[in-house]
Amino acid sequence: MSTETGQLESPAPQIVAEGGRVVQAAVPPLVEPPRSGSLADIPFTNAAEAPREVVLSRKxxxxxxxxxxxxxxxxxxxxxxxxxxxxxxxxxxxxxxxxxxxxxxxxxxxxxxxxxxxxxxxxxxxxxxxxxxxxxxxxxxxxxxxxxxxxxxxxxxxxxxxxxxxxxxxxxxxxxxxxxxxxxxxxxxxxxxxxxxxxxxxxxxxxxxxxxxxxxxxxxxxxxxxxxxxxxxxxxxxxxxxxxxxxxASTLLFLPLSHVFGRMVAVGCLRARVRLGHAPSIATDDLLADLAGFRPTFLLAIPYVLEKVYNTGRATAEKMGRAASFDRAAAIAQRYGQALVARQTGTGPGPSLGLRLAHALYDPLVYRRIRAALGGKVRYAICGGSPLGKRLAAFYAGAGVMIFEGYGLTETTAAATVTPPLAPRLGTVGRPLPGTAVRIADDGEVLLRGGQVFRGYWNDPSGVPQVEGWFPTGDIGELDADGYLSITGRKKEILITAGGKNVAPAPLEDRLRAHPLVGQCMVVGDNRPFVTALLTLEADGLKHWQRMRHKEDLRIAQLVTDPDLLAELQKAVDDANSTVSRAESIRAFRVLPVDFTEESGHLTPSMKLRRSAVATDFTEDIESLYPRR
Incomplete structure (x- = not known):
């Protein structure tokens, strides 16, 4: 079905429930798959059909x-x-x-x-x-x-x-x-x-x-x-x-083309004749300069970049003595974004008059600056890699940038689910991409089926891994009554405390990493009496914090035990703990004087934690968080 703007509505998902629980959602394809040809034909089809149309820009x-x-x-x-x-x-x-x-x-x-x-x-x-x-x-x-x-x-x-x-x-x-x-x-x-x-x-x-x-x-x-x-x-x-x-439509691609998400974007833009630019650096100053020069209408991003823009905006406001004003504007944007989504989904009337007036007041002061940092013309962003978080997604929606979250793997050629434009649901990774089906196994594992599921692993004759005809992702999730998927963690990363409580570390880690002072985080607790965490410090956020508190002379070894910094980080931990039960909450944390990086062997190239490497290299730090037996 099409709207008045010509936009296609996503077909309603076909829902399967068992025992009062939604276990499957499937959405039929919007287009028929091609029976011939390949990606190699895309540039030549474009040249034949629209030779003068701009398809790329190069710096x-x-x-x-x-x-x-x-x-x-x-x-x-x-x-x-x-x-x-x-x-x-x-x-x-x-x-x-x-x-x-x-x-x-x-x-x-x-x-x-x-x-x-x-x-x-x-x-x-x-x-x-x-x-x-x-x-x-x-x-x-x-x-x-x-x-x-x-x-x-x-x-x-x-x-x-x-x-x-x-x-x-x-x-x-x-x-x-x-x-x-x-x-x-x-x-x-x-x-x-x-x-x-x-x-x-x-x-x-x-x-x-x-x-x-x-x-x-x-x-x-x-x-x-x-x-x-x-x-x-x-x-x-x-x-x-x-x-x-x-x-x-245009986008500036700064995701690595070595990753399936960035690669899919490049192919999709050429296929749809969307003007595509490339930015080789995601260093804050480099990326902001490229965004200002290119001025894209939409972005493909990972949470790190959107968190960075938000945190940079707040840091700038704090330097100007306007941190409280920024925080009020952020709270209003979140409420405004949630109200907008509620109106779109038919679950609410939309922003009230008072909220609209407050939003209009802060638009030139805060929201326009956020949009300007993204180039000035961005109205949409597709976010993947890890959950963005409901609060930040609502903030950007309120600031005039609608976030479409998605979920997928290399094995599924990027997205298997995505937020439908006319039916967003904050805090989820959307519904199955048209042509895709999602099933939840008895143990909570997310299973997928669709035309984008890969052929298998190179040099591995066993073919595509399957669970009764479905591809097992290794992720744990759940479907709601309307077919929206929420990811709660990795199957292999579920921690089981000594008291038998199952804890998914990812939601806590994602929430903590959104804080401007936190670089990386690893939640610990498997076979332990309670949950703890290792934190690293985010360089830009730390420098700003030091300047604002006149502690530029402190070295990292002193900062990791500084009472003021620890108090600030405790607030971040308390905020993350507010989303889970007492048994799942972080009872203690340790700040490390080094960061987790790919070079150190603690992160993969796609910024995922190598948990075993971290646990091995920081054994003493982890042990210090627990009482000696």
Missing amino acids: DDADGTWRDVTAERFAAEVTAVAKGLIAAGLKPGERLAIMARTTYAWTLLDFAGWAAGLVTVPIYPTSSASQTAWILADSGAAACAVENVEQTRLVTGRRAGLPELRHLWQLDAGAIAQLSTDGAELPDALVTSRRQGLAPASTATLIYTSGTTGRPKGCVLTHGNFFAEVDNATELLHPVFKSVSTEP
């Missing part, structure tokens, strides 16, 4: 301006690079690895690889030498493109153990131009022939899961998996991908 490194790239121009560049890959002797089905930050060259190489009939293999630019070597060896990559000389040295140092790797190209040393030159004499028909050899069932990419334990596994995703994902997502999220205003 000029010399002067920082954004220069538009038309569909015709992008298709020509894809052809030129694809011919270079063919000239290098790469055969259909061979693997091309890409190790770089989020740049125009990454997306260009991705589509050129597909146009040459290759399978692309992303590698996180922060990966270690051993991680990189493992992915290159396991995938049998015949070629690898890296961004800089450091990565060239990293791969070269392991080259002896990579007999199948025939080519190594460095992007910032002119690799794209060189490939285009190398293939200049080949006919374009060779690229057309390679593309015609692909079908929806052909393998498009191997994306290696970062994994919190063990070696990464390569998820085999087909061109059809991506079509099932992006075609239904762009139809469902009509106001995002197909702007209903006079402002053409």
